[in-house]
Amino acid sequence: MNQPGTQHALAAELERIGRSIDAALERLLPQPLGLQARVTEAMRYAVLAGGKRLRPFLLMQSAGLFGVAPERVLRGAAAIECVHTYSLVHDDLPCMDDDDLRRGRPTTHKAFDEATAVLAGDALLTIAFEILADAETHPSGAVRARLVSELAKASGSNGMIGGQMMDIDAPSHRFGVDEVVLLQRLKTGALFEFCCVAGPILAEADSEHEARLREYARDFGLLFQITDDLLDVLSTPEKTGKAVGKDAQHGKVTLVSLLGIEGARRRAEDLAARAADTVAPYGPPAKWLQMLPPHLLRRES
Amino acid sequence: MNQPGTQHALAAELERIGRSIDAALERLLPQPLGLQARVTEAMRYAVLAGGKRLRPFLLMQSAGLFGVAPERVLRGAAAIECVHTYSLVHDDLPCMDDDDLRRGRPTTHKAFDEATAVLAGDALLTIAFEILADAETHPSGAVRARLVSELAKASGSNGMIGGQMMDIDAPSHRFGVDEVVLLQRLKTGALFEFCCVAGPILAEADSEHEARLREYARDFGLLFQITDDLLDVLSTPEKTGKAVGKDAQHGKVTLVSLLGIEGARRRAEDLAARAADTVAPYGPPAKWLQMLPPHLLRRES
Numbered sequence: 001m002n003q004p005g006t007q008h009a010l011a012a013e014l015e016r017i018g019r020s021i022d023a024a025l026e027r028l029l030p031q032p033l034g035l036q037a038r039v040t041e042a043m044r045y046a047v048l049a050g051g052k053r054l055r056p057f058l059l060m061q062s063a064g065l066f067g068v069a070p071e072r073v074l075r076g077a078a079a080i081e082c083v084h085t086y087s088l089v090h091d092d093l094p095c096m097d098d099d100d101l102r103r104g105r106p107t108t109h110k111a112f113d114e115a116t117a118v119l120a121g122d123a124l125l126t127i128a129f130e131i132l133a134d135a136e137t138h139p140s141g142a143v144r145a146r147l148v149s150e151l152a153k154a155s156g157s158n159g160m161i162g163g164q165m166m167d168i169d170a171p172s173h174r175f176g177v178d179e180v181v182l183l184q185r186l187k188t189g190a191l192f193e194f195c196c197v198a199g200p201i202l203a204e205a206d207s208e209h210e211a212r213l214r215e216y217a218r219d220f221g222l223l224f225q226i227t228d229d230l231l232d233v234l235s236t237p238e239k240t241g242k243a244v245g246k247d248a249q250h251g252k253v254t255l256v257s258l259l260g261i262e263g264a265r266r267r268a269e270d271l272a273a274r275a276a277d278t279v280a281p282y283g284p285p286a287k288w289l290q291m292l293p294p295h296l297l298r299r300e301s
Numbered sequence: 302m303n304q305p306g307t308q309h310a311l312a313a314e315l316e317r318i319g320r321s322i323d324a325a326l327e328r329l330l331p332q333p334l335g336l337q338a339r340v341t342e343a344m345r346y347a348v349l350a351g352g353k354r355l356r357p358f359l360l361m362q363s364a365g366l367f368g369v370a371p372e373r374v375l376r377g378a379a380a381i382e383c384v385h386t387y388s389l390v391h392d393d394l395p396c397m398d399d400d401d402l403r404r405g406r407p408t409t410h411k412a413f414d415e416a417t418a419v420l421a422g423d424a425l426l427t428i429a430f431e432i433l434a435d436a437e438t439h440p441s442g443a444v445r446a447r448l449v450s451e452l453a454k455a456s457g458s459n460g461m462i463g464g465q466m467m468d469i470d471a472p473s474h475r476f477g478v479d480e481v482v483l484l485q486r487l488k489t490g491a492l493f494e495f496c497c498v499a500g501p502i503l504a505e506a507d508s509e510h511e512a513r514l515r516e517y518a519r520d521f522g523l524l525f526q527i528t529d530d531l532l533d534v535l536s537t538p539e540k541t542g543k544a545v546g547k548d549a550q551h552g553k554v555t556l557v558s559l560l561g562i563e564g565a566r567r568r569a570e571d572l573a574a575r576a577a578d579t580v581a582p583y584g585p586p587a588k589w590l591q592m593l594p595p596h597l598l599r600r601e602s
Binding site (some may be wrong): 122166 | 331336340341344387396414415416417419423424428433434441446447450454462465469
C-alpha cells in the first residue's frame with residue numbers, strides 16, 4: 001500500500017481528477033461580464049488557483065464505489081470546491097486570520113479588496129447550492145434537495161462555521177484533546193463528511209453506506225488536520241504556498257501541541273490505518289480511498 | 302385604495318404576519334449552545350431585531366393567491382428573511398458600508414465583532430438553503446430544489462451580490478437611469494422577485510403566473526428602492542432607525558439624484574399604479590398585494 005509505485009499512481013490519479021474538476025469549475029463559474037464583473041473575476045481568481053482538489057477527489061471516489069457516472073458527479077465535486085474556497089477567502093480576511101498568501105499567490109482581498117473578497121466568498125457559497133439544485137445534477141428532485149440539505153448542514157453553524165467560531169474563541173478557553181477533536185470535526189471534518197456521503201446519496205444507496213462512509217470521513221478529516229498541523233510546525237512557506245508557524249505564533253492549541261510531534265504522528269498513523277480498513281469491504285473500487293490516508297502521512301504541502 | 306382605513310388595515314396585517322414570521326424564525330434558528338454559541342447568538346441578534354418582514358409578507362401573499370396553506374409557506378418566508386438579514390450584516394461591515402446602526406440598534410459587528418459578523422452572515426445564508434431543502438418545506442423534492450435554485454440565482458453574482466458589486470463600483474462609473482435601474486433590480490429587486498415567484502412554485506402553478514408575479518416584483522422592487530432613496534434624503538435617523546443622508550454624502554447616484562425629488566416621486570407613483578394593476582386579475586386574494594405599493598409611497602421608515 002505504501003510503496004513508492006502506488007504513491008506515484010495516486011498522485012497521478014489526484015492530478016487527473018484535479019484537471020477534470022478544474023474544467024468543470026471553469027465551465028460552471030460565471031464569466032466576468034456586465035457591470036458586476038469584478039465579483040465574478042474574484043470568484044474565478046480564488047477558485048481557479050489550482051488547489052489540491054482533495055474534497056472533489058473524495059466525492060468522486062465515494063460515488064465511484066456505487067458506479068455513479070463521473071460526469072454526473074462532477075457538479076457535486078465543483079460545488080464542494082466552491083464552498084471550500086469561499087471558506088478560505090473569508091478565513092483569510094484581515095478580521096479573521098489576516099493572511100496575505102494562499103496557494104502561493106496573494107489572497108483574494110489582497111489581489112482585489114476586502115469588500116470584493118467578502119462578496120466573492122458569499123457568491124461562491126451561493127453558487128454551490130445553485131449547482132447542486134439544478135436538474136442536471138440528478139434527475140431526482142429529492143436527491144438534489146438532500147444534497148443541498150447535507151451541504152448546508154455540513155457548512156453551517158453546527159458544521160464548518162461552528163468550528164471556525166470555536167477556533168476564533170479558542171484563546172479564551174483551555175481546550176483539551178476532546179475539544180480540539182470536536183473543533184476539527186466541525187471546522188474541517190464536516191465538509192469531508194459531505195464529500196463521502198454524497199456518493200451514496202447520488203446513488204440512492206442504503207443508509208448503512210452513508211454511516212460507513214461518514215466513519216471513514218471522520219477519521220480521514222482528523223488525520224488531515226493533524227498532518228496540516230504538523231506541516232505548520234515542520235514545513236516552509238515555499239513548500240506549502242502559505243504562511244507556516246502560525247499556530248505557535250498565535251498560541252493555538254492543536255493536537256500537535258497537546259500530544260507532541262511524535263504523539264500526533266502516532267495518532268495520525270492509527271487514524272490512517274482505521275480509515276483504510278473501514279472502506280476495505282468495498283474491494284477494488286475503494287483502491288484510492290484506501291491509499292489516500294497513508295498518502296496524507298507523507299504530504300509536504 | 303388609499304383611504305386611511307385601508308392603510309390601517311394593511312399596517313395591522315403586516316404586523317400580524319410579522320409576528321408569525323418572528324415566531325417561525327425563533328423556532329428555526331439554532332439555539333446558542335455549545336462552544337460555537339457566539340455565532341448562533343449573533344445570528345439571532347441580527348435576525349430577531351424586529352425588521353418590517355416585508356419580503357416574508359410578499360412571499361406569504363404570493364402563496365396566498367394560490368391557496369397554499371400559511372404553515373407551509375412560513376419556512377420559505379423565514380428563509381428569505383435569513384438571506385435578507387445576512388446581506389445587511391455583511392453590507393454593514395467596515396469594509397463595505399461601515400454602518401454602526403441598524404434597525405435602531407448597534408450593527409452585528411458592533412454588538413459582537415467583525416469576525417463573528419462575517420461568520421453569522423455566512424451562517425444565515427447557509428441556513429436559508431437548509432430550511433428550503435428540508436422535506437417539511439414541501440412534499441415534492443423537485444419543488445424544494447426549484448426553490449433553492451431560484452433563491453441562489455436571486456442572491457448570487459447575477460442577482461443581489463452582483464448588484465452590491467455594481468453599487469460599490471458605482472463611483473468609478475457615470476451611471477445613468479438605465480444603469481441605476483439595473484443595479485437596483487439586482488441589488489434589491491432580485492430577492493423581491495424570489496418572494497413573488499415562490500408562491501406559484503410552492504403551488505406548482507403554471508409558469509404564466511410566475512411571469513406575472515415577476516413583473517409585479519420588478520415594479521415593486523424599483524418602487525421600494527425609490528422610496529428608500531427618498532427617505533435617505535428626507536427622513537431622520539430617529540424615524541428610520543439607521544443613518545440617513547448617506548447617498549449624498551458618498552456622492553451616490555440614485556434615481557432621486559438623477560430625476561429630482563419630484564421626478565422620482567412621480568416615477569414611484571407610476572410604478573405603484575402599474576404593480577397594483579398587474580395583480581388585479583387575481584381578485585380579492587390579491588388585496589394586500591394591491592394595497593402594498595400605495596402604502597410604500599407613504600412609508601416613513
